[in-house]
Amino acid sequence: MKTQAFRLLFALFVFQTMLYAQSEGMVFIEGSRYLPLYGRDSTVVEVKDFEIDIYPVTNTEYLDFVVKYPKWQKSQVVSLFADESYLTNWKNDLELKTSEKNDSPVTYVSWFAAKAYCKCQGKRLPTVDEWEYVAMADEKTKDARIKSTYNQQILDWYEAPRTNTSVVGKTQKNYWGVYDLHGLVWEWTLDFNSILISGESRKDVDKDSNLFCGSAAINATDLMNYAAFMRYAIRGSLKAKYSMKNLGFRCVKDIEIQP
Amino acid sequence: MFRLIILLFSCSIPFISCVEKKKEIASEANEKNTVISELSIFNLPSRWTTQNDNDIELKELQGDVLVMVMIYTSCKAACPRLVADMRAIEAQIPENKKENVKYVLISIDPETDTPKRLKEFAVENGMDSNEWFFLRGSEEDTREFAAVLAVNYKKISPIDFSHSNIISVFNQKGELVHQKEGLGVNTKETVNKIVEIAR
Numbered sequence: 001m002k003t004q005a006f007r008l009l010f011a012l013f014v015f016q017t018m019l020y021a022q023s024e025g026m027v028f029i030e031g032s033r034y035l036p037l038y039g040r041d042s043t044v045v046e047v048k049d050f051e052i053d054i055y056p057v058t059n060t061e062y063l064d065f066v067v068k069y070p071k072w073q074k075s076q077v078v079s080l081f082a083d084e085s086y087l088t089n090w091k092n093d094l095e096l097k098t099s100e101k102n103d104s105p106v107t108y109v110s111w112f113a114a115k116a117y118c119k120c121q122g123k124r125l126p127t128v129d130e131w132e133y134v135a136m137a138d139e140k141t142k143d144a145r146i147k148s149t150y151n152q153q154i155l156d157w158y159e160a161p162r163t164n165t166s167v168v169g170k171t172q173k174n175y176w177g178v179y180d181l182h183g184l185v186w187e188w189t190l191d192f193n194s195i196l197i198s199g200e201s202r203k204d205v206d207k208d209s210n211l212f213c214g215s216a217a218i219n220a221t222d223l224m225n226y227a228a229f230m231r232y233a234i235r236g237s238l239k240a241k242y243s244m245k246n247l248g249f250r251c252v253k254d255i256e257i258q259p
Numbered sequence: 260m261f262r263l264i265i266l267l268f269s270c271s272i273p274f275i276s277c278v279e280k281k282k283e284i285a286s287e288a289n290e291k292n293t294v295i296s297e298l299s300i301f302n303l304p305s306r307w308t309t310q311n312d313n314d315i316e317l318k319e320l321q322g323d324v325l326v327m328v329m330i331y332t333s334c335k336a337a338c339p340r341l342v343a344d345m346r347a348i349e350a351q352i353p354e355n356k357k358e359n360v361k362y363v364l365i366s367i368d369p370e371t372d373t374p375k376r377l378k379e380f381a382v383e384n385g386m387d388s389n390e391w392f393f394l395r396g397s398e399e400d401t402r403e404f405a406a407v408l409a410v411n412y413k414k415i416s417p418i419d420f421s422h423s424n425i426i427s428v429f430n431q432k433g434e435l436v437h438q439k440e441g442l443g444v445n446t447k448e449t450v451n452k453i454v455e456i457a458r
Contacts, residue, residue: 080407
């Protein structure tokens with residue numbers, strides 16, 4: 001009986017590694033409940049288990065995508081889905097400018113493009129809550145937000161110029177085995193347009209007392225987390241067709257459980 | 260053991276690739292003759308259900324001026340006023356142009372706002388004639404459509420959302436021509452725009 005249980009356990013271990021190894025270039029994130037800067041009713045949110053790309057999507061990977069799906073090439077893209085800056089650092093539909101690196105994160109991509117890319121890999125963009133959940137880890141801990149070094153490091157990056165020309169995988173790997181959430185480029189999230197702290201929200205949003213800048217200081221859960229404030233503010237100011245110099249993305253995948 | 264089975268099952272999932280995308284490309288090729296401009300919302304492939312439980316693509320509304328707003332029916336604060344604004348706009352359109360204008364209200368709470376519920380809402384508010392469309396779609400398509408309209412929204416409790424109050428006007432080709440932000444803002448400008456482009 002004991003040996004049987006042991007065998008089963010062993011089999012589980014083996015299979016677990018096999019399963020997670022299946023999605024190449026992704027790592028498993030064990031979900032949990034946590035308190036984001038802006039949650040529902042300013043309380044904890046629940047993040048389910050998922051997998052996330054270890055690195056942001058690179059220029060090379062994006063090139064493969066536009067080869068397969070020409071409608072996302074620079075000259076083909078429909079202007080409803082991307083503004084005129086889309087892939088502005090590419091020489092033409094299939095070539096980068098010589099100043100750019102293959103292993104740099106792809107930037108100058110709109111939300112529509114990022115979303116389509118992930119969908120075509122059988123993945124999706126992470127939600128704000130998922131992204132922030134993974135990004136609150138440092139090298140050693142899942143939730144490093146209380147450490148002053150964590151915030152300082154991120155803020156240092158926010159001040160450092162031209163990080164978008166660096167290549168992926170050069171920053172410190174975090175607790176989950178994920179790179180570059182901080183220190184390289186900003187990243188699109190699936191529900192970036194759930195942030196209601198843009199300037200316009202002063203007049204056009206109704207129940208914004210816990211989301212709006214002026215009163216945010218009262219309700220935001222972590223007054224020390226300036227870095228997170230900045231990320232939420234940037235998301236709130238984005239439009240889905242914007243393509244910007246230091247805005248890239250990575251994808252996630254749900255862990256499907258079939259009954 | 261059960262866990263093992265689950266794991267085995269989930270292994271088969273990753274092979275779902277980009278089927279929908281391909282379909283989309285195919286349908287694009289078929290419809291090359293009805294030229295849709297690049298900035299038109301008719302580029303969106305999403306499908307919606309109306310208050311009468313009919314399936315609809317936005318493209319099918321081509322040819323009319325479209326006045327659009329995003330709401331949810333259980334909303335007690337801003338939505339009733341947004342809906343009132345929509346009615347006020349409709350009331351100001353001259354008779355001879357009325358036929359060329361459609362009013363589209365899209366739910367940001369598709370879970371709660373079933374076609375049945377939308378129908379009740381439409382009837383209650385006297386907005387159930389042919390020019391009114393109450394639409395619900397998948398959560399993903401709703402998020403995408405909001406992105407197109409530059410409407411931000413977030414579920415803040417099981418029954419409440421915060422959201423931008425924006426009424427958008429699209430021309431007959433599905434191109435955005437006017438947006439009005441805020442509540443109880445004078446609807447005159449919006450009405451003028453509609454009258455100007457409606458046939």
